[in-house]
Amino acid sequence: WNFPLILLCWKIGPSVAAGCTTVVKLDEHTPLTGLYVGKLIQEAGFPPGVVNILSGDGPHCGASIVKHPDVNKIAFTGSTQVGKIIGAEAAKMVKRTTLELGGKSPNIVFADCDLDTTVEMSHFALFFNQGQCCCAGSRTYVEEKIYDEFVQRSVERAKQRKVGDPFDDSTEQGPQISHEQMDKILDLIESGKRGGAKLLVGGERAGDKGFFVQPTVFSDVHDSHQIAREEIFGPVMQILKFKTTDEVIERANDTDYGLAASIFTKDLDKAVVVSNGLRAGSVWVNTYDNFDPVAPFGGFKQSGLGREKSEYSLDSYTETKCVTIKISQRNS
Structure with a gap:
């Protein structure tokens, strides 16, 4: 809830860029920013269903997203306490997560x-x-x-x-x-x-x-x-x-x-x-809070998992697949 616009962009951007459909659950303290972004997404001509924006609380709306079998990846920004709960729940279904959590910098x-x-x-x-x-x-x-x-x-x-x-x-x-x-x-x-x-x-x-x-x-x-x-x-x-x-x-x-x-x-x-x-x-x-879209952001230890922004943010929204084909061989 502390930066409702920029944090929303950090998540929608790489998800859509990687070709994923996205479901966003807004924080109940600051829903209006995200709902307005949804209006702008419609005006921009996104096909229906590419970005879906929900408002609701964490224990019901948020938990339903985390537990849903058709949701393959979870990105969360919030407290370390809640992040641990989300990470544990996602692990039950072996879902990928990026968690941007607390700090004491x-x-x-x-x-x-x-x-x-x-x-x-x-x-x-x-x-x-x-x-x-x-x-x-x-x-x-x-x-x-x-x-x-x-x-x-x-x-x-x-x-x-x-x-x-x-x-x-x-x-x-x-x-x-x-x-x-x-x-x-x-x-x-x-x-x-x-x-x-x-x-x-x-x-x-x-x-x-x-x-x-x-x-x-x-x-x-x-x-x-x-x-x-x-x-x-x-x-x-x-x-x-x-x-x-x-x-x-x-x-x-x-x-x-x-x-x-x-x-x-x-x-x-x-x-x-x-x-x-x-x-x-x-x-x-010699500076502070100096952010750039090309610079990755994320934490060590209990401050989280994964990275947002930069090309690293795409990693968790993609899968690596290896295809091996045996071809017949002929003598030259």
Whole structure:
């Protein structure tokens, strides 16, 4: 539901390009985007039945698609918890799956970075789309030499973030998707405070109407804290301190997830070494959320299976067949 248009395109595109008919089950929180895309598909002249769009909930509508014997392949974007259920159900019929699931992506900031750019990009990496992004840079590791300054600047940037009406062009942050999601975020903020992390700004509901959460920044976060291990999916920045390159690679990989990561440094040799050591499907250097249709996207570990976008996305919608023909042989 967090990117209902682009994620729909990532799935319909390779499926249709590979010659498959497609059934799409929209998220119940955001059905209107997909229904409008269905209207555009009709206007574009697609033959009836090539793309079929359904609205409904997961336990009934979605589960029926996964279990249907005539559906040969499942593509899902959502939580790791639901992805495991879908993967297990699909495995009963040996169906192919691509699963784009959760993340707890490390954003690694070295002391030799361009600090002005890095503070802004790190803010974007976490707070973009109200923090409702599977590949959000939600564990910000900062080298100790610049830790205090980075924290100070990040707090000031969070204080400047405008929360309000998403239809106002000057608004930077709108509401969370639902009351349930807002409550989950606030509960995790409370766990951060109980665990000993230092709350520097935010930490509360914004106003008493709508599902708004204040931009929140924690410092003095440890890898064992719940907020550093669970996907929050909200505007909650966690800033951790590191000393050495080997240390930060090991700590960044100490997670069940492996969707994305980022590195900020002026030393490209260092960036290559660190990116090779990170167990993540996408690694951005001196940028974040920089997507291109030709670049594959997908996760390691519990962040999913398979790849979307690029030519790799076609693999799971095609079958490899070998035909061997014996021909009669004649002497020359």
